[in-house]
Amino acid sequence: MKSHESEISVLQPLHLRTFTSQVTARYLTQNDLRFICPLSNHFQIKTDPVLYVRSPGRYLYNVTNWPIDILANSALWPNNPDLLPKSVVPGYEGIVQPSGFLVPGKTKGQLQLYNMNAAIPSETEINIASSDANYSYHRTIWKDMDDDGDLDAVTARFHNTVEEQNFLWLENPGQAVPGWTQHTIYNQGPDPGELWNERATLYCIPLDTKSGWNDPENIIMRIIDDTVGQTFDMLLEDFDNDGRIDFLLTSFDDRTGVKSGSVYIYEIPDDVFNGTWVRHVIADSFVPGGSNTMSPGTPQSFYPSAAYANEILPDGRNHRKWILVSGDDDGKIYVLRPTTDAANDFTPYEKTILIDTNAQTAGKPAIGDLDGDGWTDFIAPGYSANKHTYFTYAPIL
Numbered sequence: 001m002k003s004h005e006s007e008i009s010v011l012q013p014l015h016l017r018t019f020t021s022q023v024t025a026r027y028l029t030q031n032d033l034r035f036i037c038p039l040s041n042h043f044q045i046k047t048d049p050v051l052y053v054r055s056p057g058r059y060l061y062n063v064t065n066w067p068i069d070i071l072a073n074s075a076l077w078p079n080n081p082d083l084l085p086k087s088v089v090p091g092y093e094g095i096v097q098p099s100g101f102l103v104p105g106k107t108k109g110q111l112q113l114y115n116m117n118a119a120i121p122s123e124t125e126i127n128i129a130s131s132d133a134n135y136s137y138h139r140t141i142w143k144d145m146d147d148d149g150d151l152d153a154v155t156a157r158f159h160n161t162v163e164e165q166n167f168l169w170l171e172n173p174g175q176a177v178p179g180w181t182q183h184t185i186y187n188q189g190p191d192p193g194e195l196w197n198e199r200a201t202l203y204c205i206p207l208d209t210k211s212g213w214n215d216p217e218n219i220i221m222r223i224i225d226d227t228v229g230q231t232f233d234m235l236l237e238d239f240d241n242d243g244r245i246d247f248l249l250t251s252f253d254d255r256t257g258v259k260s261g262s263v264y265i266y267e268i269p270d271d272v273f274n275g276t277w278v279r280h281v282i283a284d285s286f287v288p289g290g291s292n293t294m295s296p297g298t299p300q301s302f303y304p305s306a307a308y309a310n311e312i313l314p315d316g317r318n319h320r321k322w323i324l325v326s327g328d329d330d331g332k333i334y335v336l337r338p339t340t341d342a343a344n345d346f347t348p349y350e351k352t353i354l355i356d357t358n359a360q361t362a363g364k365p366a367i368g369d370l371d372g373d374g375w376t377d378f379i380a381p382g383y384s385a386n387k388h389t390y391f392t393y394a395p396i397l
Helices: 307-311
Strands: 004-009 017-018 033-038 050-055 067-074 082-084 095-096 111-115 136-143 152-160 163-171 181-186 200-204 220-225 229-239 246-252 259-265 278-285 297-302 322-326 334-335 350-356 366-368 377-382 387-392
Touching: 067 095, 067 111, 082 111, 082 136, 095 136, 200 246, 220 259, 229 297, 278 334, 350 377, 350 387
Parallel strands: none
Antiparallel strands: 004 387, 017 033, 033 050, 050 067, 082 095, 095 111, 136 152, 152 163, 163 181, 200 220, 229 246, 246 259, 259 278, 297 322, 322 334, 334 350, 366 377, 377 387
């Protein structure tokens, strides 16, 4: 339960992210953290800024005086920043900033790399998707797709809701240069999720194939669930601490004329192609406002404190993680708390509103121990409300 709450006024914050340098993570202090805040204004056909704060843990109780810097103002609709590990590009460690959306005038996106360890990170900007024309991006993960020893960028892009969506990877050239070579994995498939196809889908290749992801003939697709409506985001973790990875999905369904979003956890079978993916509803009744909207949005797992995370239960397992979920277009941020620590029990979670922004769209929160005190902190965006709200599980002194 939150014990501190403070507001930070910022114009239309949409996706927030904190990260720490891999170089300094071993000696983590509040000086090593960064807070990233992309802003998006759909009323103005111009580029939108990305802001950041060094060492946000120093300013948690003085949030009206944060030393906010501009990282960039060179992209249209910057959205969900992902981590850029130091092992990807020599001399770079920081973030990859995707951009672009369906809003008219904001459709041409980029994938921009920034070295956040540089004295002036904005001067390190590289757009690895610079050869694209009018594609939007929302997510990047790093994986060696061609077995050459370096990490490539795996992403999805979309042109609009009906014309073109691609699942693809960008080949790492081994140096900090723009315009990486692109390889399509699957056409008319994933966008940021499988939002317009209204399904959850598995794409993979057998481990013993030659040419790997370079050969489209190697790629196998299995539809996991096509009854959940518009799939938005996912997590792959062991949510019940039974030693097996589970699949968490957020989705929104209005096909019957009734708007309702849900959070699901699927138990992944041993045979992912032929086995049954057992589905459990852990939270439901997310209802967005307005038209062309959806809820819920991005999920993130967490423990409220380091002590709770490290506590050992009588059976030798740890507590189950809690889930922070953005309500997105219902204007709220939620905490989903397991009602049991038992394995193989996916009883619906306790659903609590962390904040109601009292406006249409919230966004993706940032989460972490920002000041190194052992307690989890949140920075919750209020996109339509034009503000951030800070929360912590630390007790009131």
